[in-house]
Amino acid sequence: MGDQAGVVSFTTDDRFLRRVSKAGSIKRGAVGAGAFQDKHPTLSFTLQDAVLKDPAGLDRYQRDKALPSGDLPGICALTFHDLTESVKPPLPPRHEPDRADTKYGHLHCCTDRPIDDDHRDNLAKLATRNGVLCQFIPNRKVGVEPRT
Numbered sequence: 001m002g003d004q005a006g007v008v009s010f011t012t013d014d015r016f017l018r019r020v021s022k023a024g025s026i027k028r029g030a031v032g033a034g035a036f037q038d039k040h041p042t043l044s045f046t047l048q049d050a051v052l053k054d055p056a057g058l059d060r061y062q063r064d065k066a067l068p069s070g071d072l073p074g075i076c077a078l079t080f081h082d083l084t085e086s087v088k089p090p091l092p093p094r095h096e097p098d099r100a101d102t103k104y105g106h107l108h109c110c111t112d113r114p115i116d117d118d119h120r121d122n123l124a125k126l127a128t129r130n131g132v133l134c135q136f137i138p139n140r141k142v143g144v145e146p147r148t
Contacts, residue, residue: 014080016045016093016109017052018127019065019073023136026074031127033120035076042110045093048077049107062134064103070139076127083111087122 018035020026025034036043051057062072084090091111098105114120 010047010080010093012080014093015048015077015130016080016083017048017061017133018043018045018076018078020076020136021067021071021073023071023074023138026076026132026136029128029132031074031076031124031132033117033124035074035127036114036120036123038113041113043091043113045078045109045111046104047093047095047107047109052107058133061104066139072134072137072139074132074136075134076132077130078123078127079130082123082126082130086126087119089115089119091123 020031020035022034025032038044046052046061052061058075062075066072080093084092091114093109093111096108096110098108101108114123
């Protein structure tokens with residue numbers, strides 16, 4: 001998908017950001033399997049475009065996606081290759097714009113949910129290998145007021 005709007009195919013260079021809303025799912029530079037546990041039928045991701053590859057853009061994204069508690073989510077990434085070749089069974093990403101998100105909704109993608117704990121563990125290992133892009137930050141450390 002790259003940086004072109006309206007195109008629905010992905011390239012091997014594409015990376016998908018996963019926001020992690022639980023402090024325990026990203027610790028000491030490692031991503032835990034909980035980052036890929038979801039009660040929804042799909043896992044949500046944000047395609048990392050040129051703006052989100054820039055550290056300032058990524059920081060802005062993390063702050064824009066502050067949790068209702070005021071905590072800043074942790075952010076990890078999986079590559080197209082990770083989702084389609086490295087994990088079995090594969091979880092190919094689909095472009096599904098989120099019209100409710102005017103700032104990042106055009107980058108919203110999803111995959112099927114992992115089938116079991118081993119599947120989630122494999123995703124966590126791949127995400128850890130790619131590096132934690134942003135640590136989870138509790139609101140008391142950022143001065144972000146909880147949303148009401």
